Amino acid sequence: MDIHTFLIVTHIIGAVLGVGGTTFAEIFYLKALKDGVIDPMESDWLRTVSAVLRVGTVIILFSGFALVFWNVINGNSEYLYNTRLWAKLSITIIIVVNALLLHARAIPLWLGFSLSFTSWYAALILGIWSGLNASFVQIMLYYVGFVIIMGFVLDFIKKIYLKS
Amino acid sequence: MNIKHPKIIGIVCGAIISAPWILFATIFGEINHTFKDWLAGIFTHHWIGKSVILIFIIIISGFFGLFIKKITVSTLTFWLLVLFWIILIAITAIILFFAAHTF
Amino acid sequence: MQTLLLTHIFIGLCGIVASYIVLMGLLKKEVFLRRVKTAAFFAFLAYLITWITGGGYYLNIYGPIIKPLINKGEYPWAHSFFMETKEHIFLFLPIISFVIWLALISSNEHIIKNDSLRRSIMLLAALSFAISVAVALFGVVVSGAK
Numbered sequence: 001m002d003i004h005t006f007l008i009v010t011h012i013i014g015a016v017l018g019v020g021g022t023t024f025a026e027i028f029y030l031k032a033l034k035d036g037v038i039d040p041m042e043s044d045w046l047r048t049v050s051a052v053l054r055v056g057t058v059i060i061l062f063s064g065f066a067l068v069f070w071n072v073i074n075g076n077s078e079y080l081y082n083t084r085l086w087a088k089l090s091i092t093i094i095i096v097v098n099a100l101l102l103h104a105r106a107i108p109l110w111l112g113f114s115l116s117f118t119s120w121y122a123a124l125i126l127g128i129w130s131g132l133n134a135s136f137v138q139i140m141l142y143y144v145g146f147v148i149i150m151g152f153v154l155d156f157i158k159k160i161y162l163k164s
Numbered sequence: 165m166n167i168k169h170p171k172i173i174g175i176v177c178g179a180i181i182s183a184p185w186i187l188f189a190t191i192f193g194e195i196n197h198t199f200k201d202w203l204a205g206i207f208t209h210h211w212i213g214k215s216v217i218l219i220f221i222i223i224i225s226g227f228f229g230l231f232i233k234k235i236t237v238s239t240l241t242f243w244l245l246v247l248f249w250i251i252l253i254a255i256t257a258i259i260l261f262f263a264a265h266t267f
Numbered sequence: 268m269q270t271l272l273l274t275h276i277f278i279g280l281c282g283i284v285a286s287y288i289v290l291m292g293l294l295k296k297e298v299f300l301r302r303v304k305t306a307a308f309f310a311f312l313a314y315l316i317t318w319i320t321g322g323g324y325y326l327n328i329y330g331p332i333i334k335p336l337i338n339k340g341e342y343p344w345a346h347s348f349f350m351e352t353k354e355h356i357f358l359f360l361p362i363i364s365f366v367i368w369l370a371l372i373s374s375n376e377h378i379i380k381n382d383s384l385r386r387s388i389m390l391l392a393a394l395s396f397a398i399s400v401a402v403a404l405f406g407v408v409v410s411g412a413k
Contacts (some may be wrong), residue, residue: 080411
């Protein structure tokens with residue numbers, strides 16, 4: 001396995017942990033809300049999932065920058081001006097800042113989880129969609145639209161689940 | 165309520181003084197190349213010069229801090245906030261300066 | 268020289284993560300002081316190493332070889348704005364991180380009891396995190412310009 005493949009694999013593992021972590025954070029949060037109270041065990045599950053998310057983020061960060069470095073030393077500097085890359089970097093910053101705001105209780109839990117959920121999936125899609133030919137602004141506008149739509153979808157799922 | 169190691173106030177004040185130094189050295193160095201060349205002449209590169217003088221300011225200020233016997237929590241809080249605002253202003257000024265200089 | 272750049276990037280990222288841990292640690296209701304102090308120390312150490320390796324790379328490779336290429340190329344603003352801003356705002360990072368670490372080791376339990384003190388250190392931690400992220404992103408812009 002060459003270095004580039006190793007870095008891609010590592011980056012994907014980070015994405016798997018992040019996307020998986022955020023998916024289960026949303027599921028556990030919904031389950032915890034069922035009785036209206038987040039008890040100690042539920043809180044522990046959410047903390048565990050949070051830790052997995054953080055590990056995923058760190059792996060993504062280091063492997064991502066390693067890929068940037070790999071591209072630079074292999075004469076592929078123009079990759080660094082790729083709009084998908086910058087959209088992913090921006091969304092990664094949103095994920096990280098969102099986590100801080102959640103911890104500071106500066107945003108409501110439902111918004112923080114939805115933003116995290118949508119952002120991780122958006123970053124995943126952007127990572128896979130190599131043929132995407134759009135400007136940074138276009139991609140971010142679609143991302144904002146995706147966040148709003150997913151906000152409604154998750155709210156709908158929450159209402160159905162809590163009523164059942 | 166007093167802080168365990170009051171002498172750190174010297175470092176905090178040194179940091180506060182160093183912010184205007186970095187701002188001045190950055191902007192004045194771009195406007196007046198003689199100053200930039202002078203720094204480069206002494207320290208081989210202007211950026212090294214800025215870094216060395218910055219460290220010198222912190223060391224000297226830290227030395228004076230050794231004479232402080234006690235400070236309260238509220239005094240430390242105040243100076244930390246001053247540091248925050250001064251650095252924020254300095255960074256904003258540097259960003260705006262280079263933006264104006266370039267674009 | 269590539270080792271110098273790789274060290275600069277890797278240690279810089281460690282600094283960003285350490286700054287994040289400090290900020291996150293101070294935001295929590297229950298502050299784990301030991302963890303936050305350790306992270307603050309590692310952030311300071313990381314920025315010191317990044318300072319030296321970045322300076323070394325700048326003087327030996329970037330300045331003489333890459334900068335002229337960027338200035339002659341399609342994206343001269345990558346140097347005149349992004350690199351110039353990066354190399355100057357970075358200088359605040361080791362200072363802020365040093366102050367944060369010293370403030371944490373001097374304040375001990377006062378941080379837990381005194382909200383104003385905690386908030387002031389938190390603001391500095393947030394500033395340090397923001398600067399470190401900006402500096403990293405500016406580095407990506409500069410690296411892509413040659």
